[in-house]
């Protein structure tokens with residue numbers, strides 16, 4: 001068991017986005033101090049941190065100095081350079097470990113890790129050259145999805161291929177890639193699991209995720225799946241956290257097939273957009289779990305208090321001017337979260353809403369009505 005870092009200790013956070021911001025809110029409510037290291041100034045996390053250090057991740061001296069000034073280091077996204085984490089680890093504990101970051105920041109490594117553990121995956125193959133691509137498509141069939149191995153999220157760096165001809169014409173600069181069979185899923189779900197330094201772990205109720213243009217649009221909890229599917233999803237997430245020897249939070253995105261079988265899409269070694277419901281709807285939020293895990297405290301209960309739904313607020317919502325916050329807030333049990341971003345670009349995650357209901361269906365209808373009210377000004 002790792003020693004407990006008492007409230008008042010200083011947590012270092014790499015990355016300055018909204019996940020970091022919500023992590024800081026949880027850490028502060030428990031009395032911790034948080035320093036943020038992020039290349040940009042005035043980041044969503046930096047705005048509310050004790051200290052924001054705006055330097056490049058590969059600025060060795062800045063990374064070392066930052067790490068010397070904190071009691072433990074964590075991160076809010078996985079694309080922190082390996083070198084940065086190695087420098088930091090010479091001065092403070094890094095949780096989750098750099099090894100976990102290394103696996104999850106590259107799709108090919110992640111799939112190799114999962115395949116070695118016997119976890120169910122879509123048919124896939126590594127692709128660097130045109131010859132690899134043709135051979136890979138021979139295994140996956142068409143349609144298939146070509147994804148960059150690194151720096152892909154929200155569908156960025158993804159292309160759908162429908163034929164050998166398209167594959168032959170495909171520009172393979174910017175690789176390496178993985179090619180995956182397109183999965184005929186009936187639902188996308190995620191399981192968010194937290195694991196402490198003592199190996200104790202807890203899993204949230206499984207989330208049902210609806211995407212629009214490859215970006216998460218809404219999450220409904222509990223997922224409307226058969227109980228055995230939810231149990232299996234949690235078991236898979238638990239087993240992965242165990243195999244990674246994770247200290248922190250892990251999100252596992254999965255596809256549900258018609259027959260109830262699950263295939264793993266991807267991992268994130270951190271709180272996730274699909275787990276935002278836990279802030280308002282659970283005894284302990286995913287962000288508080290990260291704080292507890294990295295500070296060596298026992299984990300909190302992940303119990304869901306009421307069925308709920310979360311809807312993302314993308315920059316598109318600002319296309320006709322400021323959304324009508326009063327109309328959305330008129331429904332007293334809709335919670336509004338905004339991330340402090342000033343430029344509402346299309347597709348940019350600006351905030352989210354959470355609503356409750358006596359059933360997942362009702363919660364989903366309420367959150368969609370509240371989001372619509374932001375646009376129309378008509379109260380739900």
Ligand code: AMP
Pocket residue numbers: 122145152153154155156180181182183184188211214253265266
């Ligand atoms: P990713 O960035 O890999 O999570 O992909 C973003 C979204 O694209 C997923 O949530 C799915 O909706 C879709 N997608 C990704 N990979 C596949 C696949 N192999 N088959 C079908 N849909 C996929």
